[in-house]
Amino acid sequence: MMDAATRLDYVFTAGVAMSKNLHGYEQGKFIGQRCPKCKKVYIPSRGSCPTDGLPTDEIVELPNTGTVTTYCVVNVPFAGQSIEIPYICGQILLDGANLSFMGLLQEIPIDEVRMGLRVEAVWVPPEEWGPTLASVKYFRPSGEPDADYETYKEYL
Amino acid sequence: MSQFPALTSGHRPVGVVSFAQYDNVRREEARNEVEMLMPVVAEVFGNIGITKDDVGFICSGSTDYLIGGPFSFVAALDAVGVWPPRAESHVEADGAWALYEAWVLLQEGEIDAALVYCFGRSSMGDLGQILSVQLDPYYLAPLWPDPTSLAALQAQAMIDKGTASEADFAAVASRSRRSALSNPKAQVAYDRSPEELLKEDYEVAPLRRHALPPLTDGCAAVVLAAGERAYELCERPAFITGIDHRIETHSLGARDLTASPSTKLAGEKAGVGAKKVDVAELHAPYAHQELILAEALGLADDVAVNPSGGALAANPMMSAGLIRIGESARAIWSGQADRAVAHATSGPCLQQNLVCVLEGV
Numbered sequence: 001m002m003d004a005a006t007r008l009d010y011v012f013t014a015g016v017a018m019s020k021n022l023h024g025y026e027q028g029k030f031i032g033q034r035c036p037k038c039k040k041v042y043i044p045s046r047g048s049c050p051t052d053g054l055p056t057d058e059i060v061e062l063p064n065t066g067t068v069t070t071y072c073v074v075n076v077p078f079a080g081q082s083i084e085i086p087y088i089c090g091q092i093l094l095d096g097a098n099l100s101f102m103g104l105l106q107e108i109p110i111d112e113v114r115m116g117l118r119v120e121a122v123w124v125p126p127e128e129w130g131p132t133l134a135s136v137k138y139f140r141p142s143g144e145p146d147a148d149y150e151t152y153k154e155y156l
Numbered sequence: 157m158s159q160f161p162a163l164t165s166g167h168r169p170v171g172v173v174s175f176a177q178y179d180n181v182r183r184e185e186a187r188n189e190v191e192m193l194m195p196v197v198a199e200v201f202g203n204i205g206i207t208k209d210d211v212g213f214i215c216s217g218s219t220d221y222l223i224g225g226p227f228s229f230v231a232a233l234d235a236v237g238v239w240p241p242r243a244e245s246h247v248e249a250d251g252a253w254a255l256y257e258a259w260v261l262l263q264e265g266e267i268d269a270a271l272v273y274c275f276g277r278s279s280m281g282d283l284g285q286i287l288s289v290q291l292d293p294y295y296l297a298p299l300w301p302d303p304t305s306l307a308a309l310q311a312q313a314m315i316d317k318g319t320a321s322e323a324d325f326a327a328v329a330s331r332s333r334r335s336a337l338s339n340p341k342a343q344v345a346y347d348r349s350p351e352e353l354l355k356e357d358y359e360v361a362p363l364r365r366h367a368l369p370p371l372t373d374g375c376a377a378v379v380l381a382a383g384e385r386a387y388e389l390c391e392r393p394a395f396i397t398g399i400d401h402r403i404e405t406h407s408l409g410a411r412d413l414t415a416s417p418s419t420k421l422a423g424e425k426a427g428v429g430a431k432k433v434d435v436a437e438l439h440a441p442y443a444h445q446e447l448i449l450a451e452a453l454g455l456a457d458d459v460a461v462n463p464s465g466g467a468l469a470a471n472p473m474m475s476a477g478l479i480r481i482g483e484s485a486r487a488i489w490s491g492q493a494d495r496a497v498a499h500a501t502s503g504p505c506l507q508q509n510l511v512c513v514l515e516g517v
Binding site: 017 | 186187188194197208221224231233234235236237238239279280281282285286293297298
């Protein structure tokens with residue numbers, strides 16, 4: 001028996017489009033990009049529209065509000081967990097976006113979270129904004145009536 | 157009726173009709189893989205006025221080890237846009253092997269055109285370390301030997317056997333970098349004599365700096381088309397009259413590193429010696445390897461070897477092999493060659509080799 005530990009280190013290149021998204025968080029903004037053909041808005045964009053294969057060059061600033069398309073209550077502890085369990089992980093579809101992303105949901109009892117819940121982003125203090133989604137502290141209910149299922153059924 | 161070159165019985169004529177490659181650079185800092193591939197895919201289609209809707213198959217070549225993330229080939233498909241769903245495949249190898257898979261599918265006759273692309277970056281990690289993990293995991297990989305050190309053992313074996321000298325290596329490098337001066341995609345090109353190159357210090361003896369490939373970020377793409385479709389898309393398609401690939405044992409100690417029996421066999425199966433060869437594009441990352449390959453393929457002295465400068469001019473991982481096929485096709489399109497031999501390699505010291513013979517009518 002012998003151990004032959006292998007470790008390789010890499011420098012990740014975010015790319016032009018995702019860098020714009022990440023720099024947006026430094027300014028407290030959600031930055032997406034629009035496909036010139038199908039007009040879908042991706043956040044974050046990797047630079048191309050995965051449907052059309054075209055550069056998503058048009059920058060779109062998205063609002064702080066969105067809809068929970070689906071969610072998961074995390075009850076299982078795991079290595080590196082930074083949030084106290086149980087907590088809620090939601091798929092957030094920002095208003096005007098055609099791609100949802102994962103976000104932490106707070107300020108709502110766990111048994112009240114639901115699909116279609118309208119939420120808003122709560123940012124960390126401006127002096128802590130950086131090129132990372134961690135600049136968004138969490139999402140919380142905005143108090144608006146729930147979104148109609150038809151408005152988000154394509155994004156589950 | 158269009159004319160096609162003579163093919164092995166039953167084979168369908170399939171030709172290279174378009175080729176594009178990224179500007180080979182030491183380090184692409186701004187763009188990610190998708191952003192690098194998009195203009196190349198647009199160019200390879202744009203050259204012949206088609207779109208993704210005109211190809212029945214997409215095959216890519218890459219390796220996750222270079223990027224350090226899983227399923228990077230799936231993400232790379234965003235550069236093409238695969239909606240509605242497309243017939244698609246991937247090889248964990250140089251794009252030349254992806255081209256082989258596409259060629260096989262085209263032989264079946266259900267589709268008439270295919271897109272082949274590949275991408276790889278040398279800059280995201282320590283390339284020497286990354287390539288060492290492809291070695292056998294028991295005896296070699298734990299020693300972390302980098303490809304240059306292994307290539308140096310091969311070069312030293314040639315010297316010991318008396319089949320080549322350091323001056324021969326320098327002559328290959330000098331000629332290749334001079335040829336590269338006329339290749340706008342070359343990363344390293346210069347006009348320096350072999351005598352001057354021999355004054356360089358050793359990187360790993362007996363290899364000096366000139367005998368090593370550059371570290372390159374890049375990507376490339378090719379469109380293949382069959383039968384009449386090839387003539388619709390290209391005035392003089394570079395038809396594949398033979399293609400074959402062979403591999404040798406992963407145990408370096410069990411190989412005669414001074415020869416390449418896998419290249420020899422692949423060359424015979426692909427029919428290299430059947431007629432005069434005008435141009436040979438050989439994927440020889442290290443200068444001395446070109447000598448081994450030329451010998452294995454039985455190339456005559458009048459063959460123009462690596463007019464593009466070869467892998468010594470630019471060596472984008474997973475793409476340098478497909479680029480040899482693309483450069484060979486360009487020589488046929490332009491009329492510079494009627495018959496060309498393209499070669500791609502993979503693994504340490506020319507372990508695996510693909511040979512593709514291209515002909516124009």
